[in-house]
Amino acid sequence: MYRMKKSHAPALAGLIFIMPLVSACHPDGARPTLSGAELYDSSCKQCHGATGQGQLGITTPAIAGQAAWYVEGQLVKFRTGVRGAHPEDYDGLRMRPMSQQLMNVAEVKAVSAYVATLKPRKQPTTLQGGDATAGAGHYGVCLACHGPDGKGNELLKAPSLVGQHDWYLFSQLKKFKAGVRGKHPKDLTGGQMQPMSMTLVDDQAIKNVLAHISTLSK
Amino acid sequence: MSSFPRPIATTRSVTGISTGKLAVWWLIASEIVIFGGVLGSYLMHRIGHPEWASHAAHTNTWAGAFNTLVLLTSSLFAVLAHQAADQKDGKKAAKFLYLTVLGAFTFLIVKSIEWTGEIQAGYTISSHTFWSFYYTAAGIHGVHVLAGAIIMLVIASDAKKGVDLQRVEAVGLYWHFVDIVWIFLFPLLYIAK
Amino acid sequence: MISKYVESASSFAGDIDHLIWLVTVIVGFWFFLAEGVLFYFILRYTAQDGVKGQYITGEDPKQKRWVAWPHYLTLLFDVWIIIAAITVWQHVKQAMPQADSTVRIIAQQWAWTFVHPGPDGKLDTPDDIKLVDELHVEKGKTYHFELQSRDVLHSFSVPVFRLKQDAIPGRTIRGWFKATMAGGFDIQCTEICGIGHALMPARILIENHEDQAAWVMSKSPAAAATGGTP
């Protein structure tokens, strides 16, 4: 029964040998690049949803179909604290750390390209009392940059508004108006948006223009 | 399941107390801490929030009092069933157990009428933390009443045939415990205003 | 011991380090004694041919004292540690020395907002300086903090201060600290607060009187109007 009594010494010696050997296989630096889809799955899906449609419960916007240059630009802004670093920007402060899950600019580009391939969808209306015809008038100001079809314009750095939730656009317009978004000195495009948002004098005007925008997406 | 072979272990009784009864005592001990957890949490909140009295004012004290009476009566029947079982009178024990079950169902029916009224009046489980405690504590108790009733029906049908009469006492113990919990719940949820 | 690796930057950090050192000495003594005896017995009483084990019940008081005496000694050392621990605890957490200034710390998923009192030295006035993830304090000044949370539990921890306090939504928790060393250090959240828990680092910047005054001036409303960062 006790015949193997002396056997622990060699085992011990063997182990002491193994440990530094394994430590020597330092896989650091071997950092394989993940595909955009894998990055989206691991870092974005939980909040923005598998199809990028966003969720009202956690106030995440729809990002499906947004142009790659825009997603990339916003991710860079979040990562560098140009967007989402205002003390009053509750949701922005949640997004800012999430953007830092991406390890480098290459990953930002990859995931942005993937987001652009997701299909935008018409979102259900959640705001009541918006007058689309009155909103069409207000939209005149927006039209110059975001285009008559609301699909945005890369030259003017204006994002697409199609397929976005009305409650999200509402909250962002309010943030622009209050200087919670677009106030950072390095946020040039946000800084352009800020005076534009001022043309919508009150909540009713915002609702009207959002009612019009929702007619743009099908 | 009648062919289930009983191990010799079940026939031993080193303590002199029947195994079933011993198990019920342990069950009661572990239930006490569960209800202790709910009631302790409730008491802590209640002491910290005297303003909850305005919500407690909307509970139906009369329905609660009636239910207290029902449960106490059913406990009496459980005692009578135990006595009958001791005299090896299975039929009589079963009869008293059925009466106990009747008490249990009366309790549940009164309770459901009461709750329907309260929910219709807008006092739902999520409307205020007082009501959350009210429905949770009484709900857990109600589940125990229902479970007790079902177990008693099974035991009564066995007792009628004169089988397993020792179980009548065990279930009676459990039933007294369920009653005592209500004795704590009633003043805490209904009377304290 | 700790200060060799983590700077000791608050008035009470030294007390906590000293307590940790005391505990280390006491438990170290017991630990090595017990391990020593254990290994000695294992080697000394390894089975030998023809030698039977001894029959010792351990019920006899004469034998029992071999465990009883160490056991009384542990009790004695426990009392020593308790007294030392409670003394430190009362100094750090229960006593609230007079404050020179008060800051408000608001935690949220996943950022810290620090409200500094601004030039007038009072909170809740228009000249408050609100900063995300950056706390400025002056060396040698006693601060009170008001810790709040906007959503879930967080914990405000400054390792160089040896200070830690959970934030609870719906409550304001007060505490104090006094920085004794200039520099920039990590503030950590040490209570799990959701998926961004690891991504809410903040910095505490401890400045001398002059630097602090200059910083406050640069952040004053007058300075902001001429183009300071919000």
Next chain:
Amino acid sequence: MSSSSTATAQAPEAEHDAHGHGHGHDAHGGHHAPQSFFHKYLYSTDHKIIGMQYLFTGMFMALIGGFTVYAFRMQMAFPGMSVPGYGRVSAGDYNALVTTHGSVMIFWVAMPVLIAALGNYLIPLMIGCDDMVFPRLNRLSYQIFLLSVIVLIASFFVDGGAFGGAWTSYPPLSAKAQYNLTPLGAPMCLTAVALEFAAFLMGGINFVTTVMNSRAPGMKMFDVPIVIWSIIIASILFMASVGPLIAGAIMLLFDQTLGTAFFDPNKGGDPVLWQHLFWFFGHPEVYVVLLPAMGIVAEVIVTFSRKKLFAYKTVLYTMVGTGVISFFVWAHHQFVAGIDPRMANIFSVTTLLVSIPVAEMVFVYIATLYGGSIRLTTPMLWALAFIAEFLLGGVTGIYLGSSGADIYFHDTYFVLAHFHYTFFPIAFIAVFAALTYWFPKMFGRYMNEAWGKVHFWGTIIAFNFIFIPLFLLGARGDHRRIYDYTHFPDLMKPGMQDLRVLATVSLVVLLCFQVIFVVNYFLSMVRGPKASANPWKANTLEWAAPSPPPHGNFPDGLPTVHRGPYEYSHPDRQEDYWPQNAS
């Protein structure tokens, strides 16, 4: 015929013949027609089969727990890498993995293996009866446990993923999907835990009544082996402490699903209440798993040092004392959690008091070795390693119980290393001692000693190389549950990442060595040399039954007890052991 209902199909028939085939136990004769596999292994009421079911389920869950720790430790050592076999560990994944690791290892490995598996297997054998007093309740308990496992595993695959709010599930994070982002994972995790508690409550009642009422004739209170006592005390502790948490779990589940506000401060609830309910259970829970481990170690060291247990009654009283004090220490988890700071003083005192009975237990075990005839078999190595390693876990607890020092150490890697130095010895080292010690009894064969020792040294050395670096990291202010330290300049000072890499590499080594155990364990079941009924020459009653014991345990009739369990090297005896049932 009786071999058809033995614990394992490969039960050596010859073994039975040696003991005579006249199994005279009355109640069982003639009832058992040959059973289907399903009936025999999934629907059995035999305590040994139920014990094995718990054991193998626990082992399976340990694989899950081991895999999760591999995935997240790799991420910590090499941030952003695609972990082989998992992929990129995102912040959300990391939290879910840590949470799963914690709850699986405590609730689905330590509890089922130490209490349910060993309790079920050993209690009837060691008190000399043929089964539990409520065999069908026993079976139901396992079935509910299995359901809890299924619910937990299902929660990994639902929308939003597994719950990621730590095993303590503090609200409001755990109470609202908008905060934890796992609308299904959180309630499923909680439901699984609640189901598991129900299963263990049933098991506990069964254990306690069995030992109270069904001991062999002649077995008095102080003739019960320490391991049985420890399981019973642990079961009672569990029953007495889990109630508030069951109540709390119902309340939290309602908060998650029905919109109540028990723990929501915005609507009059109190999030700290959960912490009290949780730790009122959570701290005794530590002793619920510690005591059976201590019991196992007692059995193994007396057998292999051929010594009577030093001061049996003292061990028993310290176990009870530990249990009682453990109800008054819970708030030491909450020193800096926003409780009234004056409460910390009281809980600091009670916490340090726990060190006294636990220290005494360790002293007694060391004293037992004095004057012994120690055989360093694999189970003995594990048992001695338990004492050596647990000591470090125990003494580091003193830092955390001292309120002043806890301000610094709370929620750092120091805490983590401390409780792994207690839980790893409990849930693995002691369990390995038990599995290797009772292997001949369970399967009628020996395990390979040489490979057993390789596994032992590999595990023990790697274990220390994981957690000593973590002590050092904790002392340097490294806090827990951070998936990527690169965002904290002070935590990336020179050398700190090297310590994390060392811990991770050691972990991988430790996991690799477990393969040796698994292969050795399962191969020995079929290939190991056959073992006699009492291969270790031990005293307790399970060794009076054949190896493996058939259905009904004692084919020659149930034993009668004449003496205490630890009469080794008695001066009046030629043999150095004296079985409890020998006349």
